[in-house]
Amino acid sequence: MISLRKTLALASVGAAMAVPAGAAGPHTGRPAGHWVTSWSASQQGLSGSTLTDQSVRTITHLSQGGSALRIRVQNQFGSTALAVDAATVGLSTGTDAAVVDGTLRRLTFGGRPAVTVAPGADVWSDAVPLTTRAQQDVAVSLYVPGSVRPGEHGAAFRTNYVSPAGSGNHVADRAATAFTRTITSTWLVSAVDVRNPDVAGTIVTYGSSVVDGEGSTNCGPGCSRTGTNERWSDVLARRIVAEAPAGHQLAVANAGINGTMSATGCPNASAGVAGLEGVTRLDRDVLALHGVKGVIVYYGTNDLAAGCTAEQIIDSWKTIFGRLHAAGIKAFLVPTTARPGYTDQMNRYRWDLGTYAATFNTCAGDCAGLILFDQVIKDPVRPNAINPAYDVGDGIHVNIAAQQAEAQIISLPMLYSGVS
Template sequence: APAAAGAWTGTWAAGAVGAEPDAPHGLPGRSIRNVVHTSIGGTAARVTFSNLYGTAPLLIGHASVAVADAGGPAAVPGTMRRLTFGGERSLSRRVPVGREVVSDPVTLQVPAGTDLLLTLYTPAVGGAVTYHSHTRQTSYLARGDRTEDASGTAYATPTPYWRYVTAVDVRNRRSSGTVVAFGDSITDGVGSSPGSNHRWPDFLAARVRDSAYGHYGVVDEGIGGNQVLRDASATRSGRAAITRFGEDALGRPDVRAVFVDLGVNDILHGHERTGARIVTGLRQLTRQAHAHGIRVIGSTLTPFGSHAGYNAVKERARDQVNAAIRKGGVFDSVVDFDRLLRDPNAPGRLRPRYDSGDGLHPSDAGYRAMASAVNLRALLGSHAPAAT
């Protein structure tokens, strides 16, 4: 059913990976303009700011949201909106260590499939910066408070990171809810062309928009290096999936389904010599979702036989995980990304045209194929409309 007038849908999200290594005291006196890409449009927006990995309270002196003009830090004229906090019309907000804050809603016509500018000014010396590293997107920094600078001319310093922002939600009366893509660097889009929004969840969002299903937000909670079982935030790969799932996946607004693609890093970096504990962890994610009435679609683990970390023991562990997933009882529905992407002449490796070049991460063509392989009715289940 369409959303109630006051309901929220996720249009963009990014899991916090850890503390930025080169900014232990924050970015004092800087305006940080994050460029992010929407999946669904709406008539109002709110932004989530995070100090999850901070070592001191985060002082937000001033914040804004705007629709990005094409190709840079400028805003579309007339779309710049000042953000306030706490329902008090306060321009500043102090965010405690380990916490997040959601802005008050602002009226803004947010288009689907377009870039937004999420800007905040941090006036004072602080603690470590909570960030997302593998953005495949250029954002910007400026000196001084340039939060509401619509021209973008002050933003002379490009940056590859998203800092302090973890979600944008919109109000859309026709929305049927949010779909969360939850995974590792493959979900995060590592290997895709920078600035192209060619992560597989981006392609999935475009498919949904062009289909009879139409009005769903698709948010990408992929974190490069993320593991099912082990916390890797010290190496900027996020908390263990079994830890962060409740917040990063189930905590998004009006979630109807979660797509899970995880386990490769437990094998490559987590030293899991068999698939048993990984499968147990994946089943735990599904049980958590079911407790909230949310269905889970999962994928088999994709090949990495040409990657530097490959060996026969790791390949056996991957095969064990995939056999369990295909057998059933792990997810509600399965998309076989392994069979889709593997080289038929060397099944332990990616098909060459689907390989970004490192033997692990797909190319743009690979990510497009992944999104095309998702059965939308299986993903959306009882929430999917009848075909017309």
């Protein structure tokens, strides 16, 4: 089993991670030093590109804001150490790689401007004061002096930026000029925390491409919108900001990875996603985040397609639920949704999965509640297929309209009930 956090062993980082005592927020009894993860992008492997004396500027979209922030730099899949010689954060202008004037802040790691992250490890920066609001974009810039293949999350569904090889340190540049290359992946940075005592905690959305955001740029035939944050998890985050009462505000962090399964051992699983199963990556992609109060598990569709049985999938769900429960975190389940490509046997297994989930509406007491996306997106005439108005064309993923519909059926009181 992967350790809960394989964090770089710097003694001074521990001090930087400590949550300071302070006055309570105006709406809660939480301390002023209360941290929650406001954005995440789970690493899934190494990029096919190599960074050499370059700067990377990643645009992160905060689900909640705060008075300060800190970032997670990760080298989960690296075979060599990752050196970062300088790092900054600043508010994005929202148009390109430029940063809003007066908002650029230098980051430190254990009080130092540079850090080296060992293979398989991660490190959190020190806190830096920067006032942010919910739904703001923050540019995170890292300078890599040597040559390394960066860890990546493959599908950013937005544009990120890289300076040319050999161009050096541009993390303090407010202008976009130096960042001449665009990428559609997320490199090096895998989470952003905000300090905000008025946010009760974080809800993590956990699953495969149906969580990661495939289809969320599709606005209809011949129409595409990139970088507009229209995954169902993004819509949920905006609903919480608009609708949840004071004291019950929550951040939302997306921990989806395209192509992954919940269970290990599915006979037709691709070798490229080995080690990325829901039961395998829970520690580093969910439990290592901060302030997590609930997890929405949307796994099982790929498991069925890869030949896993209902028993294997249910066992994996139970493992995930049990580990979350042991950590004091609520688990919510999205029962497996329709695919026209399922065989009759796969649909029988899907029925078994639905029966387990529907038992007491709490997975027979194993989860805290259900979120019925299948009812929203299935074709009312052909219930084993997606509604044609929502289908992007592959029978698996749904468009922006469906992402919005999915988010709208989620019960916010169910998510924040008992959260303090």
